[in-house]
Amino acid sequence: MPQLPLQTLSRQAFAPFGEVIMLEGARHYPINQGTTERFHALAMADTQTQDGKTILSVFRAQPRALPLAIEVMECHPLGSQAFVPLTSDKDDEYLVVVAPPGEFAADQMQAFICKGLQGVNYARGVWHHPLIALHKQSDFIVMDRIGEGFNCDEIALDGSWTVG
Numbered sequence: 001m002p003q004l005p006l007q008t009l010s011r012q013a014f015a016p017f018g019e020v021i022m023l024e025g026a027r028h029y030p031i032n033q034g035t036t037e038r039f040h041a042l043a044m045a046d047t048q049t050q051d052g053k054t055i056l057s058v059f060r061a062q063p064r065a066l067p068l069a070i071e072v073m074e075c076h077p078l079g080s081q082a083f084v085p086l087t088s089d090k091d092d093e094y095l096v097v098v099a100p101p102g103e104f105a106a107d108q109m110q111a112f113i114c115k116g117l118q119g120v121n122y123a124r125g126v127w128h129h130p131l132i133a134l135h136k137q138s139d140f141i142v143m144d145r146i147g148e149g150f151n152c153d154e155i156a157l158d159g160s161w162t163v164g
C-alpha cells in the first residue's frame, strides 16, 4: 500500500496547485484610520469561465480517520476552489491531497498537512481529494464557482494509495 508522505504546506511547495491563504508573508497595510490591518489579495477567484460567478459557502466537515485510503480524486475544470478554516486555533489541522491538472496520474499525487490558520485555493483543474478534516468537526469558508456547465470531474481509485 503506497503511502503519500505528508509535506508541510508552504506557498512554494503548493505553487503548482494553487495558492496558500495565510497571513505570514502577505502584503498588509493599515486601513480604517489605523484600527484595522488589511492582509491584501491572499487569493484570486477564477470563476469567470462560461460566465460563472464567485460564491462563498460554509462546509461543516466531519473528521476523517487516518490512515485514509484515497478512493476518489476530483477536479473543477471551470473554476478555482478555496478552503479557509473557520478557526482561531493555530494547532487545528487538516489534510489536502492534490495532483497536477490535466490527465490524472496517481504517482503525481502530493499530500500536505495544513495548519489551522492556513487556507488553500485550488487552481482551476487541479486534482484534489474532497475536504479532509481531522480530529473534530470543522467549518471552512469555501470560495468557488456557480454557473453553467459541469464543474466536477471525478476519478475513482482503488484505495491502494493511503495518506496520514
Ligand SMILES: NC(=O)N[C@@H](O)C(=O)O
Binding pocket: 074, 081, 128, 129, 130, 131
Ligand atoms: N463537492 C464539493 O462541493 N466539495 C468538493 O469540491 C471538495 O473539494 O470538497
Ligand code: NI
Binding pocket: 074, 076, 081, 128, 130
Ligand atoms: Ni473540490
